[in-house]
Amino acid sequence: MRNKRLFILMIGLILFIALMGFTLGRTRLTWPEKFINDAFGTVQGALYRPVGAVADFFRDLDRLSDVYKENEQLRQTVAQYTQDQIKFNLLEADNKRLQEELNFTEHQKNMDNYRYLIAQVVGSTSNPYEKTITINLGSRDGVKPQMAVRSVDGLVGLVSKVKNFTSTVTLVTDLDPNSSRGTPVSATFLGKPDSFGIIEYDDETGTLQMTKIDERDKPDVGDKVITSGLGSLFPKGIIVGTVKSSQVGDFGLTYTAIIEPAAKFDHLREVFIVVVPEVEEP
Structure with a gap:
């Protein structure tokens, strides 16, 4: 039995060497080789098409899911925009009515048309x-x-x-309003129209500060700070930043707020x- 296995192994090795020698250096295939290659290619193509179709199907499902999420976000954005537009229209109508009742001049009516x-x-x-x-x-x-x-x-x-x-x-x-080249920026809190403060820059801490805030207008973290329009240089309504923290100012009669600038200066x-x-x- 052992000699038989050795004999079969030797015959297989001889056939393999002969086959290598026969095919080495040839540029043309025999018809059996062509038949085997064509058959293998046909089977491979037949298997690849359904596999590729399944893979494309799952990719399309992923894309469809992404499109659905994007559409959902767009719907929410449009809904929020519609709601904001309604509020804006109501505010604009009220503003126009009040201007007419207070006999605003044309210049006063157009002051915010920047x-x-x-x-x-x-x-x-x-x-x-x-x-x-x-x-x-x-x-x-x-x-x-x-x-x-x-x-x-x-x-x-x-x-x-x-x-x-x-x-x-x-x-x-x-x-800096305290320097020769300085110009004070008067500001107010969004949603607190009667509030008032002066925007300054602290070189030591590298932060914007809103000073001289009345004790009745205690700032809260997250409050939006906008220009008040007082002083005629800075039009009202331009966002300056957001309150990060606040502390009691001089003599405990005012507050000072640390402002995170909205603009990215860098x-x-x-x-x-x-x-x-x-x-x-x-």
């Missing part, structure tokens, strides 16, 4: 004592000094210098120059 000039940020200063950016709009585009500048997220600063084709914007983090690409309707002289 225009925006879209500008690209083309440079920024590396001087830590003067935080400014340069934009690609100038006097020829209607830019003037003391115009407020904002981003999509919130208040950025104020136009400080204007040339023909470019302008310099001083960031809100450099608008990633400014496009900004909007706020154009306020000019006051017509009588």
Whole structure:
């Protein structure tokens, strides 16, 4: 039995070597080889098609699930937008009615109809004592000094210098009301129209602060801070940031709030120059 197995192994090895020698160096296949290759290819294709169809089916199911989730989010967004639009229409109607009852002038009615000039940020200063950016709009585009500048997220600063084709914007983090170059930013809390405070920048902590807040208007964490419109430089309604914390101010009569800026000063690409309707002289 042992010799028989050895004999069969030797015969198989001889046939394998002969087959290798026969096929080595040939570029053409014999008809049996072609038949086997064609048969194998046909069987492989027949098996691959249903397997591929099943795989595509499951991929389509995953995509369908993603599309369904996106549609659900879009429906929720549209529903929220519709609700907000209804609220806006109601507020706009009430505002118009009150303006007519109070005999507002045309200028007063148009005070909130701001225009925006879209500008690209083309440079920024590396001087830590003067935080400014340069934009690609100038006097020829209607830019003037003391115009407020904002981003999509919130208040950025104020136009400080204007040339023909470019302008310099001083960031809100450099608008210290106690310095010679400073300009105070009067602010209020969204939802608390009677509140008031001054936005300052603390170099030591590197944070925005809202000071001189009346004790009756204690700020809460998460409160939105917007420009109040007082002082005529910064139009009202531009978001400044969100309250992170608050503490009692001088003599316990006021509050000071730490503000998380809404604008991302390190990633400014496009900004909007706020154009306020000019006051017509009588």
